[in-house]
Amino acid sequence: MVRTESTMMPLGTEAPDFALPDTEGRTVSLRRDLSGKSGVVVAFICNHCPFVIHIREALARFGEEMERRGVAVVAINANNPETHPDDSPEAMVREKAVAGYTFPYLFDATQEVAQSYGAACTPDFYLFDVDLKLFYRGRFDAATPGNQEPVTGKELRAAVDALLAGGEPPEPQYPSIGCNIKWRPGNEPAYFSG
Numbered sequence: 001m002v003r004t005e006s007t008m009m010p011l012g013t014e015a016p017d018f019a020l021p022d023t024e025g026r027t028v029s030l031r032r033d034l035s036g037k038s039g040v041v042v043a044f045i046c047n048h049c050p051f052v053i054h055i056r057e058a059l060a061r062f063g064e065e066m067e068r069r070g071v072a073v074v075a076i077n078a079n080n081p082e083t084h085p086d087d088s089p090e091a092m093v094r095e096k097a098v099a100g101y102t103f104p105y106l107f108d109a110t111q112e113v114a115q116s117y118g119a120a121c122t123p124d125f126y127l128f129d130v131d132l133k134l135f136y137r138g139r140f141d142a143a144t145p146g147n148q149e150p151v152t153g154k155e156l157r158a159a160v161d162a163l164l165a166g167g168e169p170p171e172p173q174y175p176s177i178g179c180n181i182k183w184r185p186g187n188e189p190a191y192f193s194g
Contacts, residue, residue, distance in 0.1 A: 004121040004180040007191050008137055011169055015040065015132040016116035020076065020106035023093045028104045034072040035132060039163050041066060041073045041156070044114060044124040044181070045105075047095040048086040050145050051178035052123050058151045059123075059140065060100040071160055073103040078114035079122070079182040087182070111187045118191060121178035127159050135159060135169050139176040 019029040034040050043059070045052045052059075063073045081088035089107045096105045108114050117126060127136035136159035143149040159170050183189075 003177060005175040005177055006124045006138055007118040007120050008173070008175055009118050009126065009134055011134050011137070011173075013134040015042065015126070015128045015134065016113065018076075018106075018108075018113040018116075020108055020113060021089070022104045022106050023089070023096050028074065028106055030074075030132070033104075034074060036130075037072040038070040038130060039072070039135070039160060040128045040132065041071060041160070042117065042126040042128070043073065043075045044078060044117070044119040044122055045075045046077045046079045046084075046087045046122045046179070046182075047091050048084060049122045049179040051121075054145045055123065055140050055143065055151050055153070056099045058153050060102070062140075062153045062157065063101060063103040065157075066160065067102060069160070069164065071164070074106060075101065075103060076106045076108050076113060076119075077122075078108035078111045078119065080111075080184045082184070084182045111181075111184060114181055115187070115189050118189075119181060120191060121176055121180055123178050124176045125156055127156065127163065129163055135163050136173060138173045142174075144177055 017030050066073045079087035129135045141154045143151040
């Protein structure tokens with residue numbers, strides 16, 4: 001595990017589109033299936049990362065809450081299953097059920113979507129407005145394994161609150177910290193330092 005910070009895409013950036021398979025075998029497209037909501041949360045996660053495991057129960061509750069509030073949530077796993085079989089598409093089916101995720105959990109086999117978002121770690125969160133412009137990026141909250149901070153999702157939730165209230169993006173916004181994305185050989189983006 002390489003402790004890695006998110007890259008913090010510039011606010012106002014338009015969400016890169018994607019069309020990826022979910023755990024049920026359907027293809028989910030950002031623009032076709034998720035746009036038109038009050039906002040869209042794109043989360044890069046995986047199955048085995050202790051940082052994701054630490055927040056997964058709260059993340060499942062957050063996803064249910066966002067659904068009730070009209071905000072779409074989608075999670076993407078971009079890890080290389082050849083080196084990390086716990087993150088294979090088959091394992092994702094089990095993980096979604098165990099974690100209780102009600103939102104789509106997608107697999108980025110080519111890692112092109114992760115690269116287009118500048119995703120660097122798991123978990124890594126992006127909140128886009130109704131026009132798919134970036135409103136928030138960074139961490140769920142201050143909790144990480146072993147630091148004794150409560151897992152609440154308060155920073156991402158506060159960003160959603162501000163977005164839905166028509167406010168400005170919250171400041172400061174802190175990078176997420178987690179495990180580095182497990183890149184396929186030759187896929188390591190320039191921003192990857194692990």
